[in-house]
Amino acid sequence: MCEPLLRLENVTKRFGMTTALQDMSLDIFSGEVHAIVGENGAGKSTIIKIMTGIHQTTEGRLVIDGTARNISGARAARDIGIAAIYQEPMVFPDLDVAENIFISARSGWFLNQAQLHAEAQRLLGRIGIALDSSSIASGLTLAAQQAVEIARALSQDVRILIMDEPTASLSAHEAKQLRKVARTLAEEGVAVIYISHRLEEIFDIADRVTVIRDGIHISTRPIGDVTSEGMVSEMVGRDVGNYFVKAPSTVTSNSLLRVEHLTREGIFSDISFDLMQGEVLCMAGLVGARRTDVALALFGINPSSSGQIFYKGRQINPSCAREAMDAGIAYVSEDRRKLGLAMPMSLRSNVSLATLRSFVGRWGFLDQSLERMTALEYRDRLNIRAPDVELSVGMLSGGNQQKTMLAKWLRMKPDVLIFDEPTRGIDIGAKAEVHALIREFVANGGGAIVISSDLPEVLAMGDRILVMREGRQMGIVNSTETGQETIMRLATGQASVEAA
């Protein structure tokens, strides 16, 4: 391990006036799992894009196998042996596994179908994944689709595999399997660049860790020399004292929302719980537990087929979002891009989106100056980092988009707020801020339902935790009397408790 496979030498990347990377130097060796961590906007994506040929460096150079090379585009990156997989796998939904793996193979590859499938099976076997090479991609789980992507990279003789938040949408079990695949590849001599917000993963898999902040290289260390606290404080540039520290509970005895035997035929059944004023009720479970479906039933998007919902003692039966909102229930979606924000539109228009009525005066006129004032107020209150509220939200970082979405719903002043994966894919600083906002919301008399796949978060945030598995309620546990293992046992169906 003397000659690095890939070296970034004093790379600077500027976009107009902004500097995304400043004098960045980095060595990647073959056979190592090299984790890169940093807050959103730190420059991780820019590094990936330079390595995969999407962006060119402004200054500095890339050295591959000891010679300076210019990666001019995606094709050049592939020829060198650089491939990247992302949180959202890029597969062709209507093609089968083998066709997806060999999608860009030259025509010489297609000797016959049997050989294609045999070769696909061999590649999948190499990473230890059991998958039928003739299954259609759209029917596969996200994890399997990622395996297909990895196999595709292998078919192109990958030497550097970049994994960008690959486990963000996976269940704990699937994530573990994916990490095993990454480990296997590293042992075969592939350099794996691993980017993740989940610090425990980094400790599980990485050989070395590089911390970057604001486009600047902070440190590169062997994993053994790194502590979780040290890494976090390097990432944020300050000590984050209260990361995942349990806030004092504010639970009262007033029921806000009472759900009895809620069922949606074929999706989930027999969900029952009480949400108290001042309470954070977390919903835990693996992918496919149908937590979001329960939330959508409460929010009126996909109404339940049987069971009752009582809101402050009064039975409600929301059949669209408007009815749920009129009662006082809001839902912060996990999918910012598709369901949460009108990305090309301004911060101002997005903050007012759920409460548009209150900005419309006589004759239907929109009070745009009130709208602007409101947006500025929420921007400052929620610490949304945007120079102006006329900026389109698509240009903000993930954490700031998330806070914009919260602003939109907090403006509605709901009593019950359902958060669906509120901290997925956002950086630690923004996470802590979102946690504080949820706590503030319930302390002021609201009740929050938080769907989260991040178990440390669930235990830190929740007063009680409702665990679901495949559409069924496995139990409700008190967060002070339980640990991650108990929740995992419930979520995987190895145990169940009586509903509290």
Added chain:
Amino acid sequence: MTKGLNGWIRVLVMVLALVVIVNSSLSEEYLSVRNQINLFQLSIEKVIVALMMTLVIINAEIDLSVGSMMGLSACAFGWLFQETSLSAEWAILVCLIIGMLGGALNGVFVAYAGLPSLVVTLATLIGFRGLARVLVEDRGITDFPEWFDAIGQTGLIGPVPFSLFAFLLLFAGLYVVLHKSGFGRKTFVIGTSRDVAVFAGIDTARHKMILFIGSGMVSAFAGLLYAARVGAVRGDVAFGFELDIITMVLLGGVSIFGGVGSMFGTLMAILIVLNLRNGMALLNITGHIQTGVIGVLLITSVIATRLDLGRFRLRKENAG
């Protein structure tokens, strides 16, 4: 909405200025009030419908049936006038109701049945036209009351005809609706992402219904103006107008994917198309070449929108 749209509108303003300068150097008659009114008059029905179409396309839908609805409304007026004892005033009212019902028919299928508007309005394009032809068969119907023809043919105030006032009034009204009202904001949001709108508690089906009814009524109104201006109706009134109308809207920078556009952009595009055709007519350039030139302009506008989309995506990535 976006920098790209504003950039394109600046280009449109410059193109318009260029056309006006070149035209006025070609002919002294060009800038006369009579010629300016005349160039509007010749396409007034199309440009009126283009105003409403702007909202429909920003909402990420399309209404291909507008030309047929203009024809149906004009023919229904002729038929009612000739075959029934209904007075022309009542016939006008009935035609507007036909426009409302036709628009509602489109709206029900698009907004509530969830069918793509391209298909639904293609079907009603055929259906409305068929109905129009059934009503008047092979005849031409003429001899409308004098006051009715006068609406289309003479000045209401000075030389300015009623239809031009209607156009300006509709422009002002829709400008306020699209850019200053809650309804307009919803039009943009739904056009950007219907799912985001649904999750924000917006009744998107009702919104689309209103827009299609509006489109039907404006088309019916424009059909009546056509009947008044020409003083006669036949089964092929306004045949193929939908393409010219949609061309003007897209030329104005409205995105065919919805969510982007402005009334001012559409107005600029209308002025360019009308003045360009007028200027080329002054140069004795044939209609086919005129159409070709406008086609080139349209492609340029689409490319400009694309480039803007690309730039937007790039910036978004830089932020993450």
